Amino acid sequence: MKSLVAAFCLLLVAVPVAAETVNVKVGVLREAHSRETLSILDIPAADDTLAGALLGVADNNTTGKFTNQTFEAIDAKLDEGDDVVAAFDSLIEKGALFIIADLSPERLLAASNRAKSKGALLFNVSAADDRLREEDCRTNVIHVAPTRSMLADGLAQYLVWKQWRRWLMIKGSHPKDELLAQAFRNSAKKFGAKIVEERVYEDTGGGRRSDSGSVQTQRQMPLLTQNAPAYDVLIAADESEVFGGYLPYRTWDPRPVAGSAGLMPTNWGPAHEQWGALQLQNRFIQTFRRLMNARDNAAWLAMRMIGEAATRTASNDVEKLRLYMLGKDFSIAAFKGVRLTLRPWNQQLRQPILLSDGRMVVSVSPQEGFLHQTSELDTLGVDQPETKCRLK
Amino acid sequence: MQIEMNKALPIHSRFRRHGRACRGHPCESPNGVDARDKRGHDTRYAISMTISAFLCSTLLVTPAGAYKAYVSNEKGNSITVLDTDKLEATATVKVGRRPRGIALNKDGSELYICAGDDDAIQLLDTKTLKITGKLPSGPDPELLALSPDGNIIYVSNENDNLVTLIDVKKKEMIGDIPVGVEPEGMAVSPNGKLLVNTSETTNMAHLIDTQSKEIVANILVDGRPRFAEFKQDGSELWVSSEVGGTVAVIDPVKRELKQKISFDIPAMSKEAIQPIGISFTRDGKRAFVALGPANRVAVIDAETKKIEKYLLVGQRVWHLAFTPDEKYLLTANGVSNDVSVIDVASLKVLKSIPVGAFPWGVVVAPQ
Numbered sequence: 001m002k003s004l005v006a007a008f009c010l011l012l013v014a015v016p017v018a019a020e021t022v023n024v025k026v027g028v029l030r031e032a033h034s035r036e037t038l039s040i041l042d043i044p045a046a047d048d049t050l051a052g053a054l055l056g057v058a059d060n061n062t063t064g065k066f067t068n069q070t071f072e073a074i075d076a077k078l079d080e081g082d083d084v085v086a087a088f089d090s091l092i093e094k095g096a097l098f099i100i101a102d103l104s105p106e107r108l109l110a111a112s113n114r115a116k117s118k119g120a121l122l123f124n125v126s127a128a129d130d131r132l133r134e135e136d137c138r139t140n141v142i143h144v145a146p147t148r149s150m151l152a153d154g155l156a157q158y159l160v161w162k163q164w165r166r167w168l169m170i171k172g173s174h175p176k177d178e179l180l181a182q183a184f185r186n187s188a189k190k191f192g193a194k195i196v197e198e199r200v201y202e203d204t205g206g207g208r209r210s211d212s213g214s215v216q217t218q219r220q221m222p223l224l225t226q227n228a229p230a231y232d233v234l235i236a237a238d239e240s241e242v243f244g245g246y247l248p249y250r251t252w253d254p255r256p257v258a259g260s261a262g263l264m265p266t267n268w269g270p271a272h273e274q275w276g277a278l279q280l281q282n283r284f285i286q287t288f289r290r291l292m293n294a295r296d297n298a299a300w301l302a303m304r305m306i307g308e309a310a311t312r313t314a315s316n317d318v319e320k321l322r323l324y325m326l327g328k329d330f331s332i333a334a335f336k337g338v339r340l341t342l343r344p345w346n347q348q349l350r351q352p353i354l355l356s357d358g359r360m361v362v363s364v365s366p367q368e369g370f371l372h373q374t375s376e377l378d379t380l381g382v383d384q385p386e387t388k389c390r391l392k
Numbered sequence: 393m394q395i396e397m398n399k400a401l402p403i404h405s406r407f408r409r410h411g412r413a414c415r416g417h418p419c420e421s422p423n424g425v426d427a428r429d430k431r432g433h434d435t436r437y438a439i440s441m442t443i444s445a446f447l448c449s450t451l452l453v454t455p456a457g458a459y460k461a462y463v464s465n466e467k468g469n470s471i472t473v474l475d476t477d478k479l480e481a482t483a484t485v486k487v488g489r490r491p492r493g494i495a496l497n498k499d500g501s502e503l504y505i506c507a508g509d510d511d512a513i514q515l516l517d518t519k520t521l522k523i524t525g526k527l528p529s530g531p532d533p534e535l536l537a538l539s540p541d542g543n544i545i546y547v548s549n550e551n552d553n554l555v556t557l558i559d560v561k562k563k564e565m566i567g568d569i570p571v572g573v574e575p576e577g578m579a580v581s582p583n584g585k586l587l588v589n590t591s592e593t594t595n596m597a598h599l600i601d602t603q604s605k606e607i608v609a610n611i612l613v614d615g616r617p618r619f620a621e622f623k624q625d626g627s628e629l630w631v632s633s634e635v636g637g638t639v640a641v642i643d644p645v646k647r648e649l650k651q652k653i654s655f656d657i658p659a660m661s662k663e664a665i666q667p668i669g670i671s672f673t674r675d676g677k678r679a680f681v682a683l684g685p686a687n688r689v690a691v692i693d694a695e696t697k698k699i700e701k702y703l704l705v706g707q708r709v710w711h712l713a714f715t716p717d718e719k720y721l722l723t724a725n726g727v728s729n730d731v732s733v734i735d736v737a738s739l740k741v742l743k744s745i746p747v748g749a750f751p752w753g754v755v756v757a758p759q
Contacts, residue, residue, distance in 0.1 A: 059594075063572055063593075063594040066607075066610040276574070282532075286551075311612065331614075331615055331635065332615065333593065338663035338664070338666075339615055339635040339637065376663070377663070
């Protein structure tokens with residue numbers, strides 16, 4: 001027994017302090033998000049996503065003082081027509097082989113193609129598309145943002161727990177709205193809810209801002225929701241932000257709204273305070289004088305994952321850090337009440353899903369009673385037996 | 393499909409499960425002891441007050457186990473006072489906002505309370521149960537540790553990555569030490585020479601020389617280290633990692649990690665096992681570790697590090713405290729709003745005592 005303990009002790013390492021300072025450069029490759037949001041509270045700030053990465057750098061550098069490591073974020077912001085490959089190359093030239101990517105799926109895949117020859121590793125902090133973790137999964141992309149299927153499952157578990165099983169779904173007319181609607185259909189099937197009817201809200205164009213907007217929407221939304229079969233909750237699938245935010249308190253029948261408005265599944269919201277989250281919110285507000293949104297948080301978390309792997313391995317080698325993150329020793333604390341780990345089969349971060357109305361966190365999924373043989377977090381999203389991912 | 397769903401479980405039965413107060417967690421003492429049958433609540437309280445008033449007299453015969461315990465209620469903004477003989481609450485004192493870490497001075501006459509949202513350490517006179525003042529603490533104090541002579545308080549300030557030193561008599565801040573991100577756990581070695589701080593996001597135990605006030609070693613531990621405790625002979629330092637799910641055993645002399653203790657509870661997800669509070673018996677032979685939302689306290693042979701038993705207590709168990717005679721171990725259970733009483737000799741949970749909202753810290757007075 002003693003020798004066993006002794007052998008065990010030998011495996012343990014003290015703080016790996018590098019003799020020379022190890023510098024870790026992280027690019028933040030981000031595209032501008034639409035300013036056409038239904039609520040002016042959601043209009044992205046100029047430092048959207050970047051601020052989260054910078055807070056992660058500050059946290060990592062505090063730790064780095066003790067481990068002789070320094071961290072740095074290099075910003076590259078893309079406008080609509082900008083070439084993602086050129087921006088990516090400029091980050092590589094500056095020595096950033098870790099790239100926090102806040103990009104559309106198309107641009108993310110273009111950057112991933114380019115990253116192959118450069119030996120870089122991307123961290124997807126915003127694209128929710130399941131295909132990026134399934135048929136289009138890549139070895140050089142780690143997904144910090146949750147998928148649509150994880151978000152929809154997180155919401156569905158709570159609605160089923162509430163016994164609100166009859167859903168009326170209204171979806172927008174854009175392709176990404178249909179992707180979200182499909183995620184809700186899958187979740188309903190998986191957890192035993194029923195979509196009693198689906199409706200489409202056509203986007204006829206136009207802006208979001210007007211000085212008398214509420215007068216019209218107050219009349220439109222009851223029309224949109226009347227003559228529905230009996231239902232418990234209205235599900236809005238409106239990633240495009242065309243109508244979802246207009247639904248709460250305006251439905252024909254007095255019913256709660258969930259999905260893209262009302263009770264919304266997300267990886268982070270500024271109202272989240274449990275499990276020490278208030279500390280992170282405070283640090284963010286003090287530094288950037290605004291609230292931390294879901295993209296900021298995912299960028300902070302990506303930076304922390306890089307920092308954690310660099311601390312534990314005393315290295316800044318891309319492949320070494322990637323393998324460490326995928327290994328059994330890696331986990332990251334993210335103020336969600338449990339440790340987060342990567343799904344090795346598609347490099348998606350396992351994580352609880354917050355359900356928030358924007359002002360309060362109503363619940364956090366997975367809900368009690370939804371069991372799984374590996375991790376209860378794997379009740380959220382596409383699971384290993386169903387995956388189409390073949391990492392390459 | 394690998395997911396099992398409790399579809400059939402009706403809502404009310406879920407709530408019953410949440411509200412479980414008695415299963416494995418008896419509401420009544422099994423040996424039927426109920427102080428109220430013999431002595432009325434008021435009489436009993438008067439007796440303990442009398443004892444407090446004549447602290448110097450050694451002639452007074454105190455019934456075994458008649459100690460006072462103090463529990464901080466994080467959301468209740470209060471301290472609950474417990475009688476460890478009657479095993480019931482005797483008083484509730486309103487204090488500052490978000491009280492978490494608490495500690496008693498050497499003779500138990502004063503309770504130090506980290507009131508995080510008031511950015512202060514409050515002083516509670518344990519005889520009068522009145523707040524008598526406050527110490528400057530820096531922002532958002534969460535946990536504190538006292539030097540063995542009781543003259544210096546070390547506080548972790550989560551929001552600015554500092555450990556603050558406070559002179560108790562002068563009520564002054566006398567220095568600060570920069571540490572990792574989100575400092576939390578604090579402990580002072582029994583000889584007073586080594587201070588330990590754990591940083592929750594940096595994931596280190598920082599060993600600090602109390603004379604030079606310099607960090608002498610940084611030891612990486614698992615995710616979100618929350619609490620540190622020395623064995624009473626100073627031979628080992630244990631650090632619990634809430635998110636990592638392990639307890640790190642550190643040799644404070646060699647300043648290195650000796651081993652990690654992990655936990656395995658059948659039918660409990662790994663993620664739910666979140667070690668927080670640690671208490672050693674005085675002889676250093678046994679350790680008790682609170683496992684947070686696993687709702688259990690692990691009993692560990694502190695020599696072999698083998699886990700002997702898991703005791704089912706209330707929900708989200710945070711911190712632990714022995715009665716001075718080591719007859720009972722009290723646990724503060726954050727979600728079930730109660731304190732579980734563990735009988736140390738039989739390793740049985742005797743009772744749960746309702747306290748304020750979201751109990752967090754617990755200490756027991758020396759007499």
